């Protein structure tokens with residue numbers, strides 16, 4: 001049984017609803033169907049492609065799935081929610097990124113864990129630290145050392161009713 005963290009992002013076709021649906025789908029992968037979800041955040045798109053703002057969040061769950069099985073399950077949920085892989089760094093109905101798989105550091109052809117970009121992305125770090133303020137990353141860095149007010153100011157927390 002492994003505790004995992006997953007980043008959620010959407011910027012097309014009712015993004016908040018996409019995240020709500022994704023959380024329900026994630027509960028099917030979780031022990032006792034339990035998923036903890038951070039607040040939702042609005043964030044400006046990272047990258048050069050012009051596109052709508054994103055809604056982002058992070059989910060935490062405990063699962064029996066092996067890393068690649070979990071990756072397959074996340075990609076199935078993305079496809080079920082209409083994800084078409086076309087433009088690199090372009091808009092998407094749903095993106096599910098495996099951030100952390102326990103304390104493991106994995107470098108597989110299809111999967112790098114911890115997620116390669118997570119330490120640079122406010123829309124990942126801020127919701128992750130909401131869920132796990134004491135978290136120490138597998139590299140030994142505490143999440144608290146990666147967060148400051150400037151980073152927090154890059155994302156806008158949405159109301160509790162999402």
Ligand code: ROI
Nearest residue numbers: 009043044045046047054089090
């Ligand atoms: N930008 C933001 N703000 N949020 C995302 O989830 C996100 N996802 C992406 C790219 C296109 C890199 N930009 C993003 O895949």
